[in-house]
Amino acid sequence: MAIQGEKSSESRKATGGRSGSGLITWIYQAEDLDPGQIADFEKSLHERYSAAAATIDFDFRVLRAGELIPSCLEKPVLRHRGTDILEQRQCFIVEDQSQDPQGLQGLRAIYRTIQASDSVLLNRTMAGPDYLERDKLALLQHAAGLGIPTPGTLAVPFGRYARSVVPEAVRAFGDGPYIVKPREMGMGVAVLKVDSERQLTTAIDIVAQATGGYIVQPFIPHTGDMRVYVADGEVVTSLTRRPRPGDYLANISQGGSAVATDDHRQVAGACRRIAESLGAEYLCIDWLMTEHGPVLNEWSTAGAGFTVLPEPQRSQVVDAFFGWIKRTFEKG
Structure with missing residues (x-):
C-alpha cells in the first residue's frame, strides 16, 4: 500500500526503491487503531523512520497485516495484493501484539512466515524462544534466574x-x-x-x-522508567521517562515526558548480561528507578522507538540501530 505523502510508485516499492538500496517493511495491525487515526499513524511512522533508514541507503514502507496472506507453497510466501513480497529479500519489523485475538494470530503467522524465509526479521533479535520477546511473566522469570532485580509477578x-x-x-x-x-x-x-x-x-x-x-x-514507587538501548551487546545510551504529575504511567504515548541521562551506567553490566543470555543483538531494556536502585520492568526488540530521544543521543541510537540493520542484512 502507498503511504499518504509517499512519492514511490508500485514498481519502486517492488524493487526496494533506489538502485542498490535495501528495504525495511513495517507491518502492523491497523484494526487496533481508531479508523480516523490510521492515516496519521502511517504518515508519522514513515516520516520518522524513512530519514533514518536513508542513512544506510535503505527505503522504508508500512503495510497493514490484514492485507497480507502468509502461505507455504513449497517455500514461505507472503502475498500483498497478489505479489509475493518475499521474492525480494528485505528487512521486516512485524508488530507481534494486538488487542484482537484473531489479529494476534494473523500477526504471528506473518512473523513466522518471514522468519522461515531468507529475509531478515529485525524484531527476532535473540536466540531464545520468541515468547521471551513479549511475555512479561516469562522474561521476568528469565531475568530473575540471572540474579537481576525484578518485581514480584503473579499470573492471573x-x-x-x-x-x-x-x-x-x-x-x-x-x-x-x-x-x-x-x-x-x-x-x-x-x-x-x-x-x-x-x-x-x-x-x-x-x-x-x-x-x-x-x-x-x-506498585513500586519510582522516579522514572529508564529505557536502555543495547546494540551488539553494548549499551549505547538511555532515556528516562517520567509520568505527568499525579499519574503512574511514564509511557510517552500515555502522556509521560522524557529526558536523557547517564543513569544507564548503573545497569550497564546487567544489560550486557541480559543481552548475552538471550543472544540478543539489539534490545531496549526498561528499568524502574527506585530509591533502592533500578528494578527491571521489561524489555523489547526492534520495534522500540528512538525518535523521542534528544540529540546527540538520538543520533547515537540511529547509528547503532541502523548500522546493525545494515550489517545484519549484508551477512545474509
Whole structure:
C-alpha cells in the first residue's frame, strides 16, 4: 500500500526503491487503531523512520497485516495484493501484539512466515524462544534466574479461577497498591493501578472476561522508567521517562515526558548480561528507578522507538540501530 505523502510508485516499492538500496517493511495491525487515526499513524511512522533508514541507503514502507496472506507453497510466501513480497529479500519489523485475538494470530503467522524465509526479521533479535520477546511473566522469570532485580509477578488464572490470585497477591505483596496489566501488550495499554484488595478483586473480575493473559505486581514507587538501548551487546545510551504529575504511567504515548541521562551506567553490566543470555543483538531494556536502585520492568526488540530521544543521543541510537540493520542484512 502507498503511504499518504509517499512519492514511490508500485514498481519502486517492488524493487526496494533506489538502485542498490535495501528495504525495511513495517507491518502492523491497523484494526487496533481508531479508523480516523490510521492515516496519521502511517504518515508519522514513515516520516520518522524513512530519514533514518536513508542513512544506510535503505527505503522504508508500512503495510497493514490484514492485507497480507502468509502461505507455504513449497517455500514461505507472503502475498500483498497478489505479489509475493518475499521474492525480494528485505528487512521486516512485524508488530507481534494486538488487542484482537484473531489479529494476534494473523500477526504471528506473518512473523513466522518471514522468519522461515531468507529475509531478515529485525524484531527476532535473540536466540531464545520468541515468547521471551513479549511475555512479561516469562522474561521476568528469565531475568530473575540471572540474579537481576525484578518485581514480584503473579499470573492471573483464567475465567472462574481468576479470583484465586487476590489472596495470593495480598500474601505476597501486602495490602496494596497493585498493578494489573496484560502479559503481552506494550505502550502502557490496559495497565491499571489499584489501591486495595477490594479494588484488586474488581479489576480481576473484569480481566477474567478478557481473552488475553494478565499479571499482578506490587506498585513500586519510582522516579522514572529508564529505557536502555543495547546494540551488539553494548549499551549505547538511555532515556528516562517520567509520568505527568499525579499519574503512574511514564509511557510517552500515555502522556509521560522524557529526558536523557547517564543513569544507564548503573545497569550497564546487567544489560550486557541480559543481552548475552538471550543472544540478543539489539534490545531496549526498561528499568524502574527506585530509591533502592533500578528494578527491571521489561524489555523489547526492534520495534522500540528512538525518535523521542534528544540529540546527540538520538543520533547515537540511529547509528547503532541502523548500522546493525545494515550489517545484519549484508551477512545474509
